[in-house]
Amino acid sequence: MSGTAAQGYDVAIIGGGLHGLSAGLSIARAGRRVVVLERAWVGRHASSATAAGVRTLGRDLAEVPISLEAMDMWHRIERIVGDDCGFHSHGQTKVAEFETHMPQLREREATMRGLGYSHEEIIDAAELRRLVPTLSPHCVGALIARDDGAADPHRTIAAFRGACEAAGVAIVEGCGVEAVERRGADWLLRCGERAFTAPAVINAAGAWAGRAAALFGEQIELGVRASMMMVTERLAPFLGPVVGVVGRALSFKQSDQGTLVIGGGLQGAADLDRQRSTVNFVELAKGARASSELFPSVRGVRIARCWTGIEAQTRDHIPVIGASPDVPGLFHSFGYSGHGFQLVPVLGEIMRDLVMEGTTARSISAFAPARLMQGRRAA
């Protein structure tokens, strides 16, 4: 038909972010030939814009089992991808500023214990002060997951990329999938002049995953998040745990370089068509205010840069993971709604299970694509 011969693989992955790379890595290590097709460059969007919190704390109950498995993997990430990715585990906290915030934290701890989980723990003001000495003294307690932490997003992207290439994954950048067609038992994916075929395709296209699904005729409801981040000048180390706060959009931590990395979900604006996003400083000022109120000593700290990421968001804020109910050979891994970074290592294994065995022992039924498809929702 067209002039250029299509390159054939066992699995084609749409999207070169961390979830695409993780799936590619697991499947390539299982012996399959994998190609990752990335429109811009590897890690361009959500993976670069993430605060890179490695968190089990506070997750939706449906995510807890896979999140705990992922956490074990983070604690041995160097053995998985050949680099420690800058991962440190000084804990993640959800701080209660006032006594009125404590009941919801206690209730969460009790719920988790009731389900057999012990990783979330209530701490009192004294223990909180010991762990986070620079926190404003008005805070009364917190919920903590002590083995949680944070990593370096760019080192993580570089490590997964390097591991993929070592495992034989073909990574094609500047290659956005524009059209797909059936070619016997394969899918043929077109990117400009180039074409790729594979019997199995993984949709890991992040905020554009709804559009990617539509190429296959599948309508999956998907929204977009444009979470803003601030990074400051480098400071001498003073903060170990990652700090979140009840009732505030604040996620506050200090990186290995000493910079403060401040997120929490304040929203800027994203333009999916132009793949651009903009910072809203009036909104971001709330994050600056929250930072100064929780950590009074940071008022005079200079902001080096701010940005807005472009991520997918589902209606129920949990991801879309699973085989397509209707389209043969199509699998989905997207919609992480601002908390996908920590799940990256285990999702590679889950996608390998699904693609190669057609099923997985990990609990992913809550993430079924059908729930977000008109007329396909479970009763």
Place this chain on the structure above:
Amino acid sequence: MSTVDLLIVGAGPAGMAAAVAARRHGLDVLVVDDQPAPGGQIWRSVETVAATARGGRLGESYLAGASRAAAFRACGASYDPSCQLWQIEPGYRAFVTSAGKARTVSAKAVILATGAQERPVPFPGWTLPGVLTVGAGQILLKTADQVPAKPVWIAGSGPLPLLYMTQLLAAGGKIAGFLDTTPRGRLKPALRHLPAALGKAGDLLKGLAWTLALKRSGVRTVKHVAEIEARGEGRLQTLRYRTDNGQWQETAAEVLLVHEGLVPSIHAPLALDCQVEWRAGQHCYAPVLDGWGETSQPGLFVAGDGAGIAGAIAAEHRGTLAGLAAAARLGKLPAAAAETEAAPARRALGRELAFRPFLDALYAPRPQVFAPPDETIVCRCEEVTAGTLRARAQIGRPGPNQVKAFTRAGMGPCQGRQCGYTVMNILAHAQERPVEALGFYRIRPPLKPVTLGELAALDQKDTAA
């Protein structure tokens, strides 16, 4: 939040002229500038210095700034000195900080008159205390009446080193030597542009006069210097240099001033998504502008050296044109009247611009400016070397933004002002692509570092209006 008709960023020659022109037609104007007094760089501290003995030593072009500053002060524009612009959004909404407080300014039109900066000149040891730009040396002379304590070494190319050296000698400073980095063979291609430049015969003669004055004062000059290196323990102590066909020479030095031309300030136009173009003759970006200085964003103008390096007189004329255009755009001046009033400035600007191709050809930077040795720190803020960048350039075909993500080059407070062009050039060379194909770093706000406390105070009562 305050609301004005016209926000002018920069109180140098262009910004002041724009304010005066806009005020003549009744616009409500706010001028913000990060310096404590008007004058920009060329007329720095002119209000306090012009009347002094040292003002006289600095020359006519400097003293001309005094009358401009007076006219500016009298024109009725609001003026916020020591005020940093750190974000500007379409609409236009500007975010500024002064006296430790951040606030927003809403304006129907904006003129960016933020001037230029010296082209970054990376070489081994350029980060040592004691290495500064020639511009810095000149600013120290103007504002603080300050000269290098010991005989100074100057390395570079262009009119500015010549001017500074004559000013320094007139002030009683001492020059150890001038390393002229103008490459061999620049005169011939420059002479092609000489006929056009003759309209500014006065400036040509001025340049010649500086050169002769330096010769007469016996300043030791080494021509066609191709490479330099600064060495020392914690400060500059030794300067090494080599001519294009010579061996490395070494000399003791305490202060070295460097200059390889000027490049327009490009951050604010890029942050606002203005179209920019690559100027091959000056090896840098400049915003795409119409005849009034309007960018591709309606109501946003660039005036002065930020539109393209052309000097203070051209800057004033560009400022006048932009001020008139803003007045016309906001309905204070019919288009025909604007044309008539603009005509003399347009003609004068044309004469100034005719001179530039000659200068640009004569002083085109030597290639080593864009290809420093591996051990050279390219990103001063994050201390990333040329070698690190070259290694990264081999993985895929990264652009500056990917390289920034993985090496941290460009993530420091200067936001690529000292490394952006070097990174582009290193990548272009490694990938065998034209430099302009790489593009500049994506500019992320804030344009200047604002503190968490300043930003925290922003939304209080500010944006309720």
Place this chain on the structure above:
Amino acid sequence: MFRKLHDPGPQAVTIFIDGRSVSAEAGENLAAVLLRQAEGWSRTTTVTQSPRAPYCMMGVCFECLTEVDGVGSVQACLTTVRDGMRISRQLGRRVLSA
């Protein structure tokens, strides 16, 4: 590294650099004053603790960052001295005070 060509005379003010009193001229540029000090350097870097001093004098290089009256990372070249001003050179990454 640099010297002033005139004496401030009655225009002299006193500022303090790392606790040491230094004479300056009222209204002059702080980076200019730092460049007159014997040390030469005015901060050490956050990555390798290398000494740096003002480079561009016009606000585009950020080498002149210094603590002025308790406020950190201020660009000295955009700062005018006042009598009694207290300057602290920043060494490596800033340590936050409570």
